[in-house]
Amino acid sequence: MMRLQKGFFRGMFAVLALACSASANSQGHGMDESDRQAAKRLATYLCSTCHGPEGRSEYPLYPNLAGQQAAYLEAQLRAFRAKTRGDEEAHDYMWSVASTLNDNIIIALAEFFSTKALSPGKPGDASVIAAGKALFEKGDTSRKIPPCAACHGAKAEGLSIFPRLAGQQGQYLSRQLTMMQLKLRDSPIMHGVIKDLSGEEIFSLATYLQSL
Ligand code: HEC
Ligand code: HEC
Numbered sequence: 001m002m003r004l005q006k007g008f009f010r011g012m013f014a015v016l017a018l019a020c021s022a023s024a025n026s027q028g029h030g031m032d033e034s035d036r037q038a039a040k041r042l043a044t045y046l047c048s049t050c051h052g053p054e055g056r057s058e059y060p061l062y063p064n065l066a067g068q069q070a071a072y073l074e075a076q077l078r079a080f081r082a083k084t085r086g087d088e089e090a091h092d093y094m095w096s097v098a099s100t101l102n103d104n105i106i107i108a109l110a111e112f113f114s115t116k117a118l119s120p121g122k123p124g125d126a127s128v129i130a131a132g133k134a135l136f137e138k139g140d141t142s143r144k145i146p147p148c149a150a151c152h153g154a155k156a157e158g159l160s161i162f163p164r165l166a167g168q169q170g171q172y173l174s175r176q177l178t179m180m181q182l183k184l185r186d187s188p189i190m191h192g193v194i195k196d197l198s199g200e201e202i203f204s205l206a207t208y209l210q211s212l
Pocket of ligand 2: 146
């Protein structure tokens with residue numbers, strides 16, 4: 001991770017937060033065109049420094065936002081703001097970003113990123129991908145692991161609050177599954193589903209999903 005640059009990002013964020021404070025004061029009204037403009041500015045000058053142009057990430061631990069489900073993006077920005085995503089990366093990188101976002105800007109940011117074109121999947125080892133695909137589609141009934149596809153969609157495209165996983169950065173996915181197992185990331189729905197996944201299974205799931 002780009003730890004040395006944290007101060008730089010904080011400083012830049014302070015400037016942008018100030019620039020957007022006019023719309024940040026509009027809490028309580030419906031999302032409107034000024035929120036859309038503020039969200040576009042934030043996305044272009046702040047979010048893109050880590051999440052890539054239009055949310056197509058170039059770093060394995062920074063998730064793609066482009067093409068992600070809008071309702072999921074909204075829920076996550078609220079979760080960072082409420083600090084229920086409590087792992088170290090969330091704390092170091094997203095808490096301060098999310099703390100200054102009001103509900104209207106959150107909705108506008110989610111709309112912005114969800115409508116952007118996806119980044120292409122990355123190839124990986126065929127046998128690892130096959131193992132991940134089998135677990136994703138069928139689960140493992142003997143160990144009470146449900147098929148991931150039941151919630152995340154047959155092609156991992158996601159729906160509403162169920163995130164798209166297809167084409168997501170593999171290292172980011174592995175890390176999130178581990179953080180949810182450790183309950184550092186709060187997710188009542190996922191905790192039970194993944195509690196018994198081995199490190200190897202997490203790796204094959206992430207390799208499969210990244211390849212889509
Ligand atoms: C300094 C780097 C940095 C900046 C700037 C940044 N992010 Fe993030 N963001 C991250 C990291 C790192 C994560 C992964 C956190 C984790 O591992 O828990 C993340 C996670 C997220 C997630 C969760 C994605 C998912 O799939 O669950 C969303 C949504 C998000 N960021 C939105 C934004 C938005 C919107 C902005 C701009 C307003 C922004 N981020 C600015 C680094 C950044
Ligand atoms: C019962 C529905 C359900 C099932 C089954 C399920 N998930 Fe999820 N998953 C969710 C929800 C909902 C979230 C969003 C987190 C939240 O809001 O709690 C999520 C979040 C995730 C995330 C975080 C994505 C991100 O961008 O940060 C990953 C990774 C994930 N799931 C992988 C899996 C895998 C792998 C399986 C199968 C072993 C699986 N899920 C099965 C409902 C489900």
